[in-house]
Amino acid sequence: MDDDGLMFNFGGGSDSGAVTNRKTAAKGGKWRDRLKAKKAAKSFNRNQGMLSEGSTGQPALPKQPRSDGAGSTRLPKSDKPTTKDGVKPKDNSKPTEAHTTASKIAHGKAQVMSSLFTFNPTIERNYKAEKDVNRGDVVPSNAPVADTTTFLGIGIEPDLVEHMTNKLSITTPTNIQKNALPILLGPSRTVLDAKIPSKDVDVVVQAQTGSGKTLTYLLPIVNRLISASTSLTGVAAFGDRSVGTVAIILTPTRELAQQVLTVLTSILSIPPSKTPGKKRNHWIVPGIVIGGDKKSSEKARLRKGVNILVSTPGRLLDHLKTTKSFSIENLKWLVLDEADRLLDLGFEETIKDIMKIIDERTATPGKFKQAMTNKFWPKRRQTVLCSATLRDDVQKLAGQSLVDPVFVSGNGDVSSMAVATQGMSAREDDAKFTTPNQLKQTCVLTPAKLRLVTLLAMLKSCYTTRKGGRMTHKNNKVIVFFSCCDSVDFHYDLFINAGKPRNEGENASDDSDDEDPTQKILREVLDGQPPKKKHASRKPITPPTQQAKDEVVGVSGTGKLLEHVPIFRLHGDLGQAIRSQTYQEFGQAQSGVLLCTDVAARGLDLPDVNRIIQYDAPSDLKDYVHRVGRTARLGKAGEASLFLLPSEMEYLDILKAQDLHASIIPVETVLAHLTTHANSQDYQTPAQELQNMLEQCVLRSSERMNLARKSYWSSVRAYTTHSAAEKHIFHIKKLHLGHYAKSFAMREAPSDMNETNSKTQKKRQQKNDRLPGMNTSNNRTKRKYDQASEFAISGAASMVGPRTKRNRK
């Protein structure tokens, strides 16, 4: 254990699992049983020695895999110890009876404790990042421009400019703002530029993450509305809340919708104009309708009139269909933020339906038609598509709802609609997704068994630094991406509870599990008692109950493992109240780690995030760009690290082809952060101790074990969702399930996720199975993202079953 003030409590503790030289005198019973117990105890001590093999100083990584594929936690029959023969003392790499018995916990069936540093695959070390993208002297690509361009010069109202400068500290536009604002201001522009068409056009905005796209589409709308309600311009002024909704902004997630509303509210909080007679913004009412809120209060708000509405697609469609008082006859702007995501499978149909209803209802102008004829109101509805990763998506919509769109990018490209639409597919090869120049991208090739300890080692490096031989704490904000909700829940629970004294963080129903596993094995051997059958606990550790969803007490936790660092989680299965509070608290936190699914990948502007860790590779290249884009925003520095298995290394070539260059950090370098002494080279011992501690933490609670199993299976299923182009890299057949289980702090791959114990779980399972296309009991289950759960594979219920004649209909 650390003895130098280390903030991370990785080793030791009551459940560290570091059992040393246990001397147990077997008493009572038959001599044969006593001898058996003695042998078992002896071999168990030997086993503990094996687990600390790193202390021998042997090089551990890489180690050649055994030709028969051993290294698996399930060994070939011949290697399996029989109860009669007991141990095979000469080969420590093979399981002994004690190992096997030691693992008869929680599952009630045999497991084998395997060492972290044996039978790992060879890691290719010759990869070189093509470009040295991680230099320190790069010029940030998403920062405000360094030239003399000003918002005033672009044509933004002086009052609004003053407000942004004084209240929001926004003084200079970014590249995308400089390029797109004049086009979006259209004929309302006071500053004329012959090169920019003076008519209202549909616009496609593509710019890097963190480059200020939100203000790019919000500013022109607000500016035009303010100008429209100003009588000093010589044209008739009009501004009345009863005009209904004139602008709709659609976002794929609720958090993003809330964030857009915050930005909108802040720019609308412009004080009354000092110029007498100048009507301002007081009539413009911003509002939000997102799933997870009470529909009745949303309806009431819409009835009163919301002029600029931010919404998620499902809830908007719902209101369009069911809320009679929702007036959109005068709709002039429709913005699709993260448009590529909104046009993806899942949202696509909803968006089409929304477009159809909007087209129908705006065909007949409302009673304010005459009042809205001045140049500040677009002649026809203007549609704006916005994202960091737009490609052929534009084409999809162009044919349907966009009229002659202009394509504007952050690097100054302003192309005609012809290029933007027809030329899109032709441009595809050169239209690469770009990430901010100043973003440092790295990759750790980690054998499956080492994933969990490597993640913790990396987190440790984010929050501690060695100063004068002592470890000191440093503040940092880190986001870790997982592929599914279950995995987020599991790691959240594990990171908070591992290392805690027994009974803390565990339910009373787990008392039977509190027995030291080693004692338990010996008791079983001595008494000849079968292991107690475990029952799933009645109360799940996570996910939260309905009550917890309604009244949020706390959304973060701290554990000994990551001492003093608040741990947050965010995914689509959490209640809205928790999600909102998490988003706010993590945003405001000085230091913290957010464990999340891709629900946090898009658009979220969480301040001062220094590091992104993609623990599970993204299922789509676009997601890679958006995930890493949560850091290095608006010219700031940031680092993004990707975890890959050695077998997945080819993914780096796919990234490279997209001009995304990640340099490799050796896994040993990351694990070295676990060493407790400045001069120590031994990372294996602390890594193994840490793994033991995590495994013990899982073993001692049946609830946690269930969560680990669930999370394991959900992750395995998520693994199969990679796009066809990446399937050969992320192929389930290449995944060593036994080793992969280690990264869920389990000693072997759990048998079947459908082995549910509790009645409620079984009932839920049966209910899911009855839903069309949700036959999850079938092992051939095909998976697909459940769009409704917002970018998250939550578990069995989000999988779609094999196509049958019935569900094909």
Ligand SMILES: Nc1ncnc2c1ncn2[C@@H]1O[C@H](COP(=O)(O)OP(=O)(O)OP(=O)(O)O)[C@@H](O)[C@H]1O
């Ligand atoms: N001109 C500016 N000057 C200073 N700050 C700005 C400027 N424009 C935007 N910002 C700030 O930059 C941050 C990032 O902006 P925003 O969230 O709009 O980026 P984005 O391009 O939409 O990113 P993403 O693609 O991830 O959604 C926000 O905090 C915003 O307030």
